[in-house]
Amino acid sequence: AQSVTQLGSHVSVSEGALVLLRCNYSSSVPPYLFWYVQYPNQGLQLLLKYTSAATLVKGINGFEAEFKKSETSFHLTKPSAHMSDAAEYFCAVMRVGAAGNKLTFGGGTRVLVKP
Amino acid sequence: DTGVSQDPRHKITKRGQNVTFRCDPISEHNRLYWYRQTLGQGPEFLTYFQNEAQLEKSRLLSDRFSAERPKGSFSTLEIQRTEQGDSAMYLCASSRQGNEKLFFGSGTQLSVL
Numbered sequence: 001a002q003s004v005t006q007l008g009s010h011v012s013v014s015e016g017a018l019v020l021l022r023c024n025y026s027s028s029v030p031p032y033l034f035w036y037v038q039y040p041n042q043g044l045q046l047l048l049k050y051t052s053a054a055t056l057v058k059g060i061n062g063f064e065a066e067f068k069k070s071e072t073s074f075h076l077t078k079p080s081a082h083m084s085d086a087a088e089y090f091c092a093v094m095r096v097g098a099a100g101n102k103l104t105f106g107g108g109t110r111v112l113v114k115p
Numbered sequence: 116d117t118g119v120s121q122d123p124r125h126k127i128t129k130r131g132q133n134v135t136f137r138c139d140p141i142s143e144h145n146r147l148y149w150y151r152q153t154l155g156q157g158p159e160f161l162t163y164f165q166n167e168a169q170l171e172k173s174r175l176l177s178d179r180f181s182a183e184r185p186k187g188s189f190s191t192l193e194i195q196r197t198e199q200g201d202s203a204m205y206l207c208a209s210s211r212q213g214n215e216k217l218f219f220g221s222g223t224q225l226s227v228l
Protein backbone atom coordinates (compact mmCIF):
# COMPACT_ATOMS: atom_id res chain seq x y z
CA ALA A 1 0.00 0.00 0.00
CA GLN A 2 1.11 3.54 -0.66
CA SER A 3 0.83 6.45 1.75
CA VAL A 4 1.88 10.05 2.17
CA THR A 5 2.61 12.06 5.30
CA GLN A 6 2.68 15.83 5.27
CA LEU A 7 4.45 17.35 8.25
CA GLY A 8 2.65 20.39 9.57
CA SER A 9 -1.01 21.04 8.90
CA HIS A 10 -0.42 24.81 8.92
CA VAL A 11 2.54 26.91 7.80
CA SER A 12 2.81 30.68 8.18
CA VAL A 13 5.36 32.60 6.11
CA SER A 14 6.08 36.24 5.47
CA GLU A 15 5.71 37.62 1.98
CA GLY A 16 9.05 37.23 0.23
CA ALA A 17 10.26 34.45 2.52
CA LEU A 18 11.03 30.87 1.61
CA VAL A 19 8.13 28.45 1.48
CA LEU A 20 8.98 24.86 2.51
CA LEU A 21 6.30 22.19 2.69
CA ARG A 22 7.36 18.71 3.77
CA CYS A 23 6.14 15.43 2.33
CA ASN A 24 7.30 11.89 3.02
CA TYR A 25 5.97 8.90 1.14
CA SER A 26 5.79 5.17 1.51
CA SER A 27 5.67 2.99 -1.57
CA SER A 28 6.71 -0.55 -2.38
CA VAL A 29 7.42 0.41 -5.99
CA PRO A 30 9.12 3.45 -7.54
CA PRO A 31 6.58 6.15 -6.90
CA TYR A 32 4.94 8.76 -9.02
CA LEU A 33 4.61 11.83 -6.78
CA PHE A 34 2.52 14.95 -7.13
CA TRP A 35 1.87 18.27 -5.45
CA TYR A 36 -1.56 19.84 -5.85
CA VAL A 37 -2.84 23.23 -4.68
CA GLN A 38 -6.41 23.98 -3.64
CA TYR A 39 -7.81 27.48 -3.33
CA PRO A 40 -10.97 28.04 -1.27
CA ASN A 41 -14.08 26.48 -2.79
CA GLN A 42 -12.16 25.17 -5.76
CA GLY A 43 -10.88 21.85 -7.01
CA LEU A 44 -7.28 20.73 -7.03
CA GLN A 45 -4.76 22.16 -9.47
CA LEU A 46 -1.58 20.31 -10.33
CA LEU A 47 1.58 22.16 -9.33
CA LEU A 48 4.15 19.59 -10.39
CA LYS A 49 4.81 15.88 -10.72
CA TYR A 50 7.71 13.44 -10.42
CA THR A 51 7.60 10.41 -12.68
CA SER A 52 11.09 8.92 -12.33
CA ALA A 53 12.91 11.38 -14.56
CA ALA A 54 14.86 14.34 -13.13
CA THR A 55 14.85 14.39 -9.33
CA LEU A 56 14.42 18.18 -9.20
CA VAL A 57 11.05 19.04 -10.64
CA LYS A 58 9.94 22.53 -11.54
CA GLY A 59 6.27 23.39 -11.50
CA ILE A 60 3.97 26.30 -12.00
CA ASN A 61 3.97 29.56 -10.02
CA GLY A 62 7.67 29.27 -9.15
CA PHE A 63 7.35 26.08 -7.11
CA GLU A 64 9.77 23.18 -7.28
CA ALA A 65 10.23 19.88 -5.49
CA GLU A 66 13.10 17.47 -5.05
CA PHE A 67 12.70 13.71 -4.98
CA LYS A 68 15.06 12.09 -2.47
CA LYS A 69 14.80 8.33 -2.51
CA SER A 70 17.15 7.85 0.46
CA GLU A 71 14.91 10.04 2.60
CA THR A 72 11.62 8.97 0.95
CA SER A 73 10.84 12.65 0.68
CA PHE A 74 9.36 15.01 -1.89
CA HIS A 75 9.43 18.45 -0.25
CA LEU A 76 7.94 21.46 -2.02
CA THR A 77 9.71 24.83 -2.04
CA LYS A 78 9.33 28.32 -3.38
CA PRO A 79 12.12 30.87 -2.84
CA SER A 80 9.88 33.87 -2.29
CA ALA A 81 6.29 33.68 -1.09
CA HIS A 82 3.60 35.80 -2.65
CA MET A 83 0.24 36.67 -1.14
CA SER A 84 -1.43 34.64 -3.87
CA ASP A 85 0.30 31.49 -2.57
CA ALA A 86 -2.09 31.36 0.38
CA ALA A 87 -3.91 28.07 -0.17
CA GLU A 88 -3.91 24.43 0.87
CA TYR A 89 -1.28 22.16 -0.60
CA PHE A 90 -1.54 18.41 -0.97
CA CYS A 91 1.19 15.89 -1.65
CA ALA A 92 0.07 12.68 -3.33
CA VAL A 93 1.50 9.35 -4.45
CA MET A 94 0.10 7.54 -7.45
CA ARG A 95 -0.38 3.86 -8.11
CA VAL A 96 0.06 3.46 -11.85
CA GLY A 97 -1.29 0.46 -13.69
CA ALA A 98 -3.84 -1.05 -15.98
CA ALA A 99 -6.36 -0.77 -13.15
CA GLY A 100 -6.15 2.99 -13.23
CA ASN A 101 -3.98 5.74 -11.83
CA LYS A 102 -5.14 6.03 -8.23
CA LEU A 103 -3.91 8.97 -6.15
CA THR A 104 -3.41 8.72 -2.40
CA PHE A 105 -3.25 12.14 -0.77
CA GLY A 106 -1.65 13.44 2.38
CA GLY A 107 -3.64 15.42 4.91
CA GLY A 108 -2.67 18.76 3.42
CA THR A 109 -0.78 21.84 4.60
CA ARG A 110 -2.53 25.17 4.76
CA VAL A 111 -0.23 28.09 3.92
CA LEU A 112 -0.82 31.54 5.35
CA VAL A 113 1.20 34.41 3.87
CA LYS A 114 1.71 37.44 6.08
CA PRO A 115 2.32 40.86 4.52
CA ASP B 116 -10.88 21.84 -23.25
CA THR B 117 -13.61 23.06 -20.93
CA GLY B 118 -12.34 21.23 -17.86
CA VAL B 119 -14.15 18.85 -15.54
CA SER B 120 -17.61 20.09 -14.65
CA GLN B 121 -19.56 19.12 -11.54
CA ASP B 122 -23.17 19.85 -10.70
CA PRO B 123 -24.47 21.08 -8.34
CA ARG B 124 -21.77 23.11 -6.62
CA HIS B 125 -23.62 22.96 -3.34
CA LYS B 126 -26.30 20.65 -1.98
CA ILE B 127 -28.08 20.92 1.35
CA THR B 128 -30.29 18.02 2.31
CA LYS B 129 -31.99 16.53 5.31
CA ARG B 130 -30.82 13.31 6.86
CA GLY B 131 -32.45 10.33 5.20
CA GLN B 132 -32.92 11.95 1.81
CA ASN B 133 -31.30 10.73 -1.40
CA VAL B 134 -28.95 12.94 -3.38
CA THR B 135 -27.35 12.62 -6.81
CA PHE B 136 -24.34 14.43 -8.17
CA ARG B 137 -23.18 14.69 -11.75
CA CYS B 138 -19.70 14.89 -13.24
CA ASP B 139 -18.86 15.73 -16.85
CA PRO B 140 -15.23 14.85 -17.56
CA ILE B 141 -13.00 16.37 -20.21
CA SER B 142 -14.41 15.02 -23.46
CA GLU B 143 -11.53 12.84 -24.62
CA HIS B 144 -10.78 11.39 -21.18
CA ASN B 145 -11.82 7.78 -20.77
CA ARG B 146 -10.94 7.51 -17.06
CA LEU B 147 -13.08 9.06 -14.35
CA TYR B 148 -12.53 9.14 -10.58
CA TRP B 149 -14.61 10.14 -7.56
CA TYR B 150 -12.99 11.38 -4.37
CA ARG B 151 -14.41 12.61 -1.06
CA GLN B 152 -12.82 15.37 1.00
CA THR B 153 -13.82 16.25 4.53
CA LEU B 154 -12.82 19.45 6.25
CA GLY B 155 -9.14 19.60 7.04
CA GLN B 156 -8.34 16.34 5.26
CA GLY B 157 -6.92 15.30 1.94
CA PRO B 158 -9.19 13.79 -0.70
CA GLU B 159 -9.95 10.08 -0.30
CA PHE B 160 -10.49 7.78 -3.25
CA LEU B 161 -14.02 6.43 -3.68
CA THR B 162 -14.27 4.80 -7.08
CA TYR B 163 -12.88 4.70 -10.60
CA PHE B 164 -14.26 4.11 -14.11
CA GLN B 165 -12.53 3.25 -17.32
CA ASN B 166 -15.03 4.04 -20.03
CA GLU B 167 -18.32 2.68 -18.66
CA ALA B 168 -16.75 -0.03 -16.49
CA GLN B 169 -16.42 0.57 -12.76
CA LEU B 170 -13.06 -1.05 -12.07
CA GLU B 171 -12.43 -0.23 -8.43
CA LYS B 172 -14.43 0.76 -5.37
CA SER B 173 -13.04 1.85 -2.02
CA ARG B 174 -14.21 0.31 1.22
CA LEU B 175 -15.36 3.87 2.00
CA LEU B 176 -18.12 3.36 -0.55
CA SER B 177 -20.86 1.81 1.55
CA ASP B 178 -23.95 0.13 0.14
CA ARG B 179 -25.72 3.49 0.27
CA PHE B 180 -23.39 4.85 -2.38
CA SER B 181 -23.66 4.00 -6.06
CA ALA B 182 -21.86 5.42 -9.04
CA GLU B 183 -22.58 4.98 -12.71
CA ARG B 184 -21.10 6.00 -16.01
CA PRO B 185 -23.60 4.51 -18.43
CA LYS B 186 -22.20 5.69 -21.75
CA GLY B 187 -18.62 6.21 -20.77
CA SER B 188 -19.05 9.97 -20.71
CA PHE B 189 -20.67 11.70 -17.72
CA SER B 190 -20.96 9.99 -14.35
CA THR B 191 -23.39 10.19 -11.45
CA LEU B 192 -22.81 9.51 -7.78
CA GLU B 193 -25.90 8.76 -5.72
CA ILE B 194 -26.08 8.62 -1.95
CA GLN B 195 -29.18 7.01 -0.50
CA ARG B 196 -30.53 7.67 2.99
CA THR B 197 -27.94 10.37 3.66
CA GLU B 198 -26.33 10.62 7.08
CA GLN B 199 -24.63 13.59 8.70
CA GLY B 200 -21.30 11.83 8.25
CA ASP B 201 -21.77 12.06 4.50
CA SER B 202 -21.25 15.83 4.67
CA ALA B 203 -18.15 16.48 2.59
CA MET B 204 -16.84 17.84 -0.70
CA TYR B 205 -17.25 15.28 -3.48
CA LEU B 206 -14.60 15.72 -6.15
CA CYS B 207 -14.56 14.26 -9.63
CA ALA B 208 -11.43 13.89 -11.76
CA SER B 209 -10.70 12.59 -15.22
CA SER B 210 -7.67 11.50 -17.16
CA ARG B 211 -6.65 9.99 -20.44
CA GLN B 212 -5.45 6.41 -20.40
CA GLY B 213 -1.65 6.42 -20.53
CA ASN B 214 -1.40 9.89 -18.99
CA GLU B 215 -0.86 10.10 -15.25
CA LYS B 216 -2.22 13.63 -14.93
CA LEU B 217 -5.66 13.88 -13.29
CA PHE B 218 -7.80 16.95 -13.86
CA PHE B 219 -10.15 17.81 -11.01
CA GLY B 220 -13.50 19.54 -11.02
CA SER B 221 -14.49 22.18 -8.48
CA GLY B 222 -16.47 19.66 -6.47
CA THR B 223 -19.94 19.36 -4.98
CA GLN B 224 -20.20 20.46 -1.35
CA LEU B 225 -22.79 18.32 0.46
CA SER B 226 -24.26 19.37 3.78
CA VAL B 227 -26.55 16.89 5.53
CA LEU B 228 -28.65 18.50 8.26
